[in-house]
Amino acid sequence: KKLILGIAVLSTSLAFAQTTTTTTTTRTTSSSDVRFGIKAGMNVSSLSKDGALEDQGSKIGFNAGVFATIPVAESFSIQPEVLYTQYGDKYDEVVLGNRYSRARHLDYVAVPVMFQYNFVPNFYVEAGPEFGLLVNAKNKFKNETNNDVITESGDYKDDLNSFNLGIGLGAGYYFTDNIGITARYVAGVTDIAKDRPSNSDAVRNNTFQVGLAYKF
Numbered sequence: 001k002k003l004i005l006g007i008a009v010l011s012t013s014l015a016f017a018q019t020t021t022t023t024t025t026t027r028t029t030s031s032s033d034v035r036f037g038i039k040a041g042m043n044v045s046s047l048s049k050d051g052a053l054e055d056q057g058s059k060i061g062f063n064a065g066v067f068a069t070i071p072v073a074e075s076f077s078i079q080p081e082v083l084y085t086q087y088g089d090k091y092d093e094v095v096l097g098n099r100y101s102r103a104r105h106l107d108y109v110a111v112p113v114m115f116q117y118n119f120v121p122n123f124y125v126e127a128g129p130e131f132g133l134l135v136n137a138k139n140k141f142k143n144e145t146n147n148d149v150i151t152e153s154g155d156y157k158d159d160l161n162s163f164n165l166g167i168g169l170g171a172g173y174y175f176t177d178n179i180g181i182t183a184r185y186v187a188g189v190t191d192i193a194k195d196r197p198s199n200s201d202a203v204r205n206n207t208f209q210v211g212l213a214y215k216f
Contacts (some may be wrong), residue, residue, distance in 0.1 A: 033071045039182065040064035041211015045087040046102070047192070049201040059103055061086025063209055079114045079126070085097070087164075087205045092144065099144040105161075106192065106205065108132035112168055112184075122174040130186050132205075134163035136167075164205060165189040172213065184209045 065083035090103040170184030188204030
């Protein structure tokens with residue numbers, strides 16, 4: 001928790017420092033240029049072994065949180081965020097006419113720090129790290145045909161790596177000065193397992209996110 005909070009504070013402090021000292025741009029940025037906002041959207045998440053994309057099972061989840069867009073140059077901004085985001089995976093099988101699903105639900109409080117470049121004022125591309133803290137981990141076995149939960153595990157987050165690091169790449173478009181659509185892919189860097197045998201493959205979070213953002 002201290003690491004994630006420290007990174008967020010450091011990133012914001014650096015952004016404000018650059019805002020007050022940049023003199024090579026064609027305009028002067030000020031604290032009034034900082035925009036705060038809220039965002040929410042859908043996750044399509046999966047888990048991969050050492051970057052392999054085959055045989056992945058995708059799970060639908062959500063993400064929601066707050067952000068600040070901090071200009072540091074004419075076309076560049078830093079956008080730190082704090083999100084509640086749902087990762088994991090899901091596999092389906094059909095047995096005797098019934099469809100069953102096995103899903104892993106991994107919920108994180110994530111702090112993405114995105115570096116954004118605006119091609120035009122209302123369209124940007126972005127890249128940056130995402131730091132996550134695991135807050136909940138459960139498995140669920142469900143009969144999808146009858147919508148019945150057969151078994152659900154207890155919270156086993158203490159058996160997993162509490163810290164998650166990912167690299168995000170994305171883009172966004174604002175239809176108005178306040179409302180925009182966002183898309184981002186986050187590729188996991190760290191293994192979700194806490195103590196994995198040296199001869200086994202690492203398993204990493206991956207997710208594609210789409211959503212809406214509103215700037216105040």
